[in-house]
Amino acid sequence: MNNLIVVMGVSGCGKSTIGNSLSQKMKIPFIDADDFHPKANIEKMSRGEALTDKDRLPWLQALNAELKSRGKSDGAILACSALKEEYRRILSDNITTIQWVFLEGSFDLIKKRIETRSNHFMDATLLQSQFDTLEIPNYGIKVNCEKSPEDITNEIIREMQKSAFGIFGIGVMGKSLALNMLDKGVSVSVYNRNEGVEKEMVENFLKETDNNNAAGFTELKDFVQSLQTPRKILLMVKAGNVVDVVIDNIVPFLEEGDILIDGGNSHYKDTERRVNSLKNKQIHFVGLGVSGGEEGALKGPSLMPGGSEEGYNCVASYLNLIAAKDENGNPCCNYIGPNGAGHFVKMVHNGIEYADMQLLAELYALLSVTKSYEEISGIFSKWNEGELSSYLLEITAKILQEKEGNSNLLDLILDKAGNKGTGSWSSVSALELGVPTTMKTAAVYARYTSSFKETRVKLSKDVRSSEINDEMNIDLLERAYDFARTINLQQGLQLIQSASEEYNWNLNLSEICRIWSSGCIIKSEKIKAFSEILKAGNNLFESKEILESLHENETAMPYVIDYALKTRISIPCFYEAYNYWVAMTTEQSSANMIQAQRDFFGAHKFQRVDAEQDKMFHHNWS
Incomplete structure (x- = not known):
């Protein structure tokens, strides 16, 4: 499990209650983001005034610093609204192992909760502004807050016990990338078929790694179900028709919002076709160029992701974590462009x-x-x-x-x-x-x-x-x-x-x-x-x-x-x-002769140096 957990949602969804419950069961310290608000913010909300992004910036920066500090010790469970993606980016700046938990619920339910609580600076009049601001994340664990605190807590723990990332195919490159992730503290499920020369590959991988964060599977359904949602699965198989076969086999076990990543040297036109085909099924497809060979995959490759940008955003933190770093310490990974752009650049x-x-x-x-x-x-x-x-x-x-x-x-x-x-x-x-x-x-x-x-x-x-x-x-x-x-x-x-x-x-x-x-x-x-x-x-x-x-x-x-x-x-x-x-660097080439020849035998016409460039001419050579 990750030792930094952020429980987020609008005010009144039960963040503090669930955060405290998780803290007791997981033995990880609990902190409440409300305790870090500057006095001016508290006074503003007490007057019924909504905070601006400018108001929130120092608060979010203080929380980010606190999480970094806690991550080096016992970890932390933070209850924080984190309504916008921009806020979540500030919270997680230079932190790659945050587990996000989103408590979702209806406006009417949460409004009733707020109206019954006392001694809180946030009242029901500001709830609509929070719902208006809320940008629902396309990642992390999502739980309906209508359930009992006990059920919510148990559901979150069960989901966190699943692997954060999946790798399909543990040949030389797949195995090295899996080890890279495990070394960075990411929980990983691996899958490989168990026949022929690949027999016992999964079993041998688990013996070699001896890592509690690693889980291995030879049954595809079990592999998929071992992953946190939205599922993030890296395909490390040979480029070509094999990729389509794997996709056809795995899609029946996936759900809307899951992400498939092709880390092989696929042709960019194949990647574009797969992006569009899976988009119709509400599944994100990322074409990932990977360079660096076996050593690079293990210690830090150069990564060129393209395809679904929404899918990339879901997996960016993991890719950045395992990528090589440039001379300024930044990951050698960034979204290249849509469709087959990543594989084209590779x-x-x-x-x-x-x-x-x-x-x-x-x-x-x-x-x-x-x-x-x-x-x-x-x-x-x-x-x-x-x-x-x-x-x-x-x-x-x-x-x-x-x-x-x-x-x-x-x-x-x-x-x-x-x-x-x-x-x-x-x-x-x-x-x-x-x-x-x-x-x-x-x-x-x-x-x-x-x-x-x-x-x-x-x-x-x-x-x-x-x-x-x-x-x-x-x-x-x-x-x-x-x-x-x-x-x-x-x-x-x-x-x-x-x-x-x-x-x-x-x-x-x-x-x-x-x-x-x-x-x-x-x-x-x-x-x-x-x-x-x-x-x-x-x-x-x-x-x-x-x-x-x-x-x-x-x-x-x-x-x-x-x-x-x-x-x-x-x-x-x-x-x-x-x-x-x-x-x-030659001003006058010999291409004028080529054009004359083409016009001579095929009447293909030519341009003239003494006429408009869009005007074409034919000469009667005979």
Whole structure:
């Protein structure tokens, strides 16, 4: 159970009575919010005047400070009206484990109660203003105050004995997220089927965790019924049709207002379909992008939630609790946007990740011509101490040092790269939206090419190897790497911005970069810097600082490309970064020839430089 409980509702609903009853049964101290009102507030209410938000602010802030203090000791049960969501946010500021209890009842019933009580500064004349102000929460435990205090107290305790959060699927990521929540004091129910290779997974999880806040189930109905309402269930299953099957199986056990969260790498269009389908059943669906791998899930991932905003608001405190924290201590999690926005941003994140990984693989290939793995690792480690610092650069330096016996482990790994589809999804979406994400596509094709191992081996025997062993200029290579990474992020962010405009998502690129600044695979110092730059606009190319950096580093690109050509090393991502930059900074392109060709063979028409841009022309070429 949580050790901070707020019993809320309008005056006269029985908050103090129930609070005291819970305090006696649960052995947790009781405090009454009315005791914290400033004298001016009490005098105002005694005159029959309603309090304003300005009046309530110092009162709510004092209660928040009291709850924080009590949370570090024996906990507390607070009786407080907390009528508006804004008030509840102030009460719970920087507190993530409050259990809310809402006592609801009819106006007439509560009015009669108020009229019969004495020696209280709040009288019945102010009740209507409280009902007018009341914003019923879509979370927490709700109990009808018409019941007896004993029945209400027992019902609340029974409900609090249920788990606050449910996780469906305890594979590597689901298990790590469950452990993360349990470590933060959240009670968690987990579910997994009990057959095949997954047999006894739940039993083994409970043995390993040995946590009183953990409950495990292999029957779906029991799992759902073990959760507090509205139920909050995170689905950690493989993307695709499996998600639809799970939804179809679990929905019959759900109630209106429950929240399903898809934490897999689902396609954003599937997420949009599921959001709309479940909305018709009054069930909230949240598409949650999760980045950080197994370690991130356990210690703090970067989270990108989208879909139902109301559903997100119900689970935000839990997601913020387990998320990584940025350099200012804020959770790397925030509502991205409606429908499939969260999964779209995660998809683009993965596309950026593909290109970042490929760039590092290309650096490794270039440097391997003349340097040992230990020397390359040293170069990467040095770069990682400055503005080029990133998680991927850090782990690549470590990979180069890994040994198995007397061999470098890297030399024992087959050069056939796998992929799970999200990188190619990013490229397909870019084609659909007309956005040139050439580096991501090049990275995807590099993985595809690597899979033709047998063909590559056969063809390589008929091609003369390069004999050039010139030393690479490390300073120029560092500048080229800086250049290419900037272009990669520009292309990804441009794709997100185009989707935002196409689908009316109103995405915040600066906030997205902040969410990516910690906990995720592409976290880096560069992304932190870009988060600040993008506060002024949604295009990195509008930043004078970025343009000056690209202009300065551009001169290193021909050197690197020339070195790769001479040594016969494939560097598709470096090349596409340079090609994109040249194309985007060329005033007169060759597209006029393309338009002439299209008009010649297909009469597709063209625009003229000496006419209005919306006017089209056809020429009789024959």
